[in-house]
Amino acid sequence: MNASLNEKLGTVKWGEFKYKEVFNRIEQGRRLKKDDQIDGTIPFVMSGTTNAGVVNYISNPVASFPKNAITIDIFGNTFYRNYAFGAGDDTGVYWNDATAYSSNAMLFFAVAMQKSMMGRFSYGKKLRSSQSEDFTMHLPVTDDGAIDFDFMESFIAELEAERVAELSAYLTVSGLDNYELSSEEESVLKNFQSLKWDTYNLEKLFGKATRGKRLKGDDRIAGTLPFVTAGEASEGISAYISNEVEVFEKNTTTIDMFGSAKYRNYKYGADDHVAVVHTEAVPMKAAIFVTSACHKAAHTGKFDYGHNFYAKDADALDIQLPTKDGKPDYDTMTALISAVQKLVIKDVVLYADRKIEKAKTITKH
Structure with missing residues (x-):
């Protein structure tokens, strides 16, 4: 955040408001077991931060909460929703159907609410929306003590x-x-269905995989080297260290104890729950394709806490790749990943362009 925005936050007047003073609707979602969820188009929200808590898209006849609402799960994780959605019984929903708050105001509320609940809830102490009505958050106020919506609007826009x-x-x-x-x-997208594929063994393609070495949390010294462990959070990076550990090269693939594969475009260390597949010599985008093939072959539910994926399992892993003249067709893989990347990023680029043009218009006025 730039200096001018920080200065604005430091000079504005603040007031304390109860949740029930801001929202006239505070409700809890309804339980819907995973096995009972029917595929559809309604975002279904439950506790957690992955995908902002959206665990599935359903067609069940659940209570539909309106767009322009805020959800808070049992752990206090807070998200603004600009779409209609369903919610599980571990999620509270907050909105006001008497006053149409702007999306910028709701975004400001969500941050203020998240801050007010930080560290207060866990598995041992879960939040229910009915308990939160008298919770307070700090908001900008005008000289007469009313919520300063103009400030919130301009601050979020800036x-x-x-x-x-x-x-x-x-x-x-x-x-x-x-x-x-x-x-x-x-061309490669148009002809995707006619591509020739073959099965390849990882060890024969890239040599033996390397197993990382254990480094206890208490023994890790803060530094700049990413240290990779098993898990999805932060792509498996559990810390940044300065310990003397084996450093693996960028443009390699890691497969953790659960069979989850990830591409690494940076140097890193790894613990003993991670196998490193040495794809260094493969073109970058082709290596990303190989990583996806590894994930598809290994992340099948076969590996868990009781049955870990190790380097020896990587050596035995067979993957499906486009082939040409009896060899992996890395050129086709590169073109495919490049095309997918462009298709995915297109909406992001257009979004940024639209927002920048809108900002220029506002500035002119």
């Missing part, structure tokens, strides 16, 4: 403009702002 400008700069520097497909990329 913060968004700042973040979008940073995103646009990153896309330009990284070359991701070019989303036009080349003729080769268009």
Whole structure:
């Protein structure tokens, strides 16, 4: 956040407001077991931060909460929802159907609420929405003590403009702002169904996988080297260390104890629950394709806490890859990943462009 925004936060007047003073509707979701969920288009929200708590898209006749609402789960994780959704019984929903708050105001509320509940709830002490009505949050106020909606509106708009400008700069520097497909990329997408595939053994392609070494949490010394362990949070990076450990090269693939594969475009260390597949010599985008093939072959539910995936399992792993003249077709893999990347990033680039143009219009006025 730039200096001017920090200064604004430091000079504005603040007041304390109960949740029930801001929202006239505070409700709890309803239980819907996973086995009872029917595939559909309704986002279904439960506790957790992955995918902002959206665990499935359903068609069950559940209570539909309106867009422009805020959810808080049993652990205090708070999200603003700009779409209609269903919610499980571990999620509270907050909105006001008497006053149409703007999306920027709701975003400000969500941050203030998250801050007010930080560290207060856990598995041993879970939050229910009915308990939160008298909880308080701090909000900007006018001289007469009313919520300063004008301040919140301008602050969120300015913060968004700042973040979008940073995103646009990153896309330009990284070359991701070019989303036009080349003729080769268009061709490989068009002919995807006719590609030839073959089965390849990882050890025969890349040599023996390497197993990381155990490094207890208490023994880790803070530093700058990413240290990879099993898990999905932060792509498995559990710490940044300065310990003398084996450093694995970038452009390699890790497969953790559960069979979850991830591509690494940076040097890193790894613990004993991680196998490293040495794809260093493969072109980067082809290596990303190989990682996806590894994940599909290994992350099947076969491996868990009782049956870990190890380096020897990586050596025995067979994966499906596009093939040409009896060898992996890395050129096709590269073109496929490049095309998919452009298709995915296109909406992001167009979003950034629209937001920047909107910000320019506002600035002119």
